[in-house]
Amino acid sequence: MSKILQIWSLSKTFPGQLALNDATFDVEEGEVHALVGQNGSGKSTLIKVLAGFHDPDPGHHVTMRDELFAMGSTQAAHEAGIRFVHQDLGLVEAVSAVENLALGFGYRTGFGRRIKWREETARAKQALLDLGFDINVRVPVAMLSGAERTGVAIARALQDSEHNISILILDEPTASLPGADVDRLFEAVRRLKARGISVVFVSHHLEEVFEIADRVTVLRDARVVATRSTSELDMSSLIELIVGHKVTAASVDRTIDASSAPRLAVSGLTGLGLNDVSFEVRPGEVLGVAGLTGSGRDTLIPSLSGAIDRFGDVTIDGVSLPSGDPGVSIASGLAFVPADRLRNGIISMMSVRSNTTIADVKRNKTGLRLNHKKEKAEANEWIRSLSVVTTGSEAPVSTLSGGNQQKVMMSRSFRLNPKVLLLDEPTQGVDIGAKEEIHTFVDSAAASGSAVVVASTDSAELARLCDRVIVMHKGAIVDTVLRNGGSGAGSMAERIDQVLLAGSSLVAHK
Amino acid sequence: MSGNTETATTAARPAGAPQKSLLAKLGLDRFSALYLWGAFMVIFGIWKTDTFLSVASAKLIMGENVAVGILALAFLIPFCASTFDLSIGAVMSLSVVITCFLSDEKSRSFNMPVGYAALIAVLACMCVGVISGFVVVKLKVNSFIATLGIGQVVSAIVLKLSFNRQITGTFSSTFERFGRGDLLGIPVVFYYLAVLGLICWFVLEHTPVGRFIYATGGNPEAARLAGVRTNRIVWGSLIASSTMAGIAGVVLSAKVGLFTSATGPNYLFPAIAAVFFGASQLKGRPNVGGTFIALFALAFGIKGLQLVVGTDSYWVNPMFQGTTLIIAVALASQRGVAKIRKRKAAAAA
CATH class of the missing domain: 3.40.50.300 (P-loop containing nucleotide triphosphate hydrolases)
Structure with missing residues (x-):
């Protein structure tokens, strides 16, 4: 070639x-x-x-x-x-594929500058068919799936075939x-x-x-x-x-005292996309949550953390947590890292230091006053222990890369010495080096006696971290995959994938 | 079809230290208000040496801007939490009218000692803040709209209480001394502004509550998920702002001694201008120091211009406030754009 x-x-x-x-x-x-x-x-x-x-x-x-x-x-x-499609696609979400294509090319107009909609529509339709997308090109792009939107962006980039x-x-x-x-x-x-x-x-x-x-x-x-x-x-x-x-890949070898009382007990949890979910997690245990988007995997941790409202009992060491109140939940020993880091995690205008300590600012208070020196020292210690790449504790957190922002989120949670740690997609958009470091930190949180719950779309990650993985489908737990033993052949990740693929048939069994 | 291109794997070192623009070196971005202040002092100092560069005019400017300054602090507190309080002008009028009304011996039978009147005025203003907070937090009305509406309602109450007439309070000489005297050659009211400013600065910069306020302003949902009681912060900041506006009203009463219907609205814009201009100063976020610097830079500029224009200077104030606010914020957003560009370049690297 x-x-x-x-x-x-x-x-x-x-x-x-x-x-x-x-x-x-x-x-x-x-x-x-x-x-x-x-x-x-x-x-x-x-x-x-x-x-x-x-x-x-x-x-x-x-x-x-x-x-x-x-x-x-x-x-x-x-x-x-050479044509380029940016990660954010650069589409105008509120208008149709036809108009998005025309935006980069100009409308074909007839008498009186009237737009020849029929021609434009046919052209857009054909361009997308050539890419294998048979979609309605007249609905707003926002209503299309992610792949279809990418298709529109590609079609737009390629349309001027004169070159x-x-x-x-x-x-x-x-x-x-x-x-x-x-x-x-x-x-x-x-x-x-x-x-x-x-x-x-x-x-x-x-x-x-x-x-x-x-x-x-x-x-x-x-x-x-x-x-x-x-x-x-x-x-x-x-x-x-x-x-x-x-x-x-570090092999995890945890010994969990099966006789110990559960740290986290969830019973009858019902809420957005969840229907009567119950499970328990013991101290030092890491529980994985697998499932496709919309299965309940994606709303379980927001429901538990108080980000969204729920029904049902959630207790830490027997103490009940209120629904929809992250503040009280954190005070009761809960810590969590939300999935959408930019929207729900970091406070981008604030420094690495402030982002690290925000969940418990009072710790560094002397009298009425915040002890900045002490707080800086603490933040720097976290920067060191998670090897966060930053110019210092005072740098705005927005200047950090995604993986390093995630490490700041991790230190915010670990710093609380939580009894229960909830992680939602902890390594999404994180490079492979930072990913391993984050995994090591999850190990150490479990080793220090936290009950950890990890929801992830990455089966390999669940297999790396978890002692037990619950698989969700249509808001309910349909199966549990154990690290040691259990049914099915192959590695733990393969077994998780098998259950995920078989999700619907498992519901039918029940 | 395989082309192997193995190269050395040594790590790349950053080449050269970060370059600062000349603008940044001179601090023209973060200290532009100080430069502006200096420029005003020089220009008007040369132009109107006798009148502008006198102790009397400095004292006048300091005294005149105390109420605006306290009002600016009132606007600043919720603004740090990305919450607007546009009712503070009307709330300050309410405070003035209550103080004058309750202590007025002629038209009504209250004739209350002015200390009590002032206390009641501040408490009434605090109640307005409680209501604003309820509308914003519980009824989930955007703070801009909510406080604009509350401000109108408060104005209506003010008009009703005053019958749209001028009210002269009958104040004890002690109270008047609180508002009109000098202490160590500086107008006594200026000390109130300094103390309130210090308290605000301490709370915002040096306490957990300040951190929570800025976190709520930065990303309310992320702050809530980090355990910050963002509803309480917003509600509390609105109570603080109207209480502060109430105090501004009491200070103004002590200083001026009467209520006119022009009292509130004329003070709102300069206060907001100072906060917005000040937000581009020192730290790149709303802050007490920047607000004060901006406030007095603008105040000295206006005074100078008034002296230059002479008798017909009534239009100078709004013209100057309006243009400087736009220029200041435009400069700040240019800086913001440059920052974003730089960040994008760094992210792309």
């Missing part, structure tokens, strides 16, 4: 930071090329330089179809046939998609590939890389570490390239 784009010694310096260091990269015709690496490794910078959003440092050499190519402007990239489009760049296209949607998106990618368009995409999900990509380029610390064919790699060798050293 011929190489359409070749890049040598590409660097990009931001004030105070070398974001991309002497990168070599190429794209072959009609291939799917994945870019992987930890947060801050330079993959976003690379694609943004490709798309012309950033001007690279001088000294690079780039050819496009064997001709010298000047990077650094979106227009040049556009004319060279010969050669490369489509997708920035974390699957970050916010549920599993079934990922399959539909990949179908679209395969169709593009069949049309001879090369697709470059960024992903944190390594299994997707093996599923769809022909080649993968790994970045670490602003350098391109390797470009390999996916057929030459397996999961562990890819992880090793990303992290830079061998990662051995």
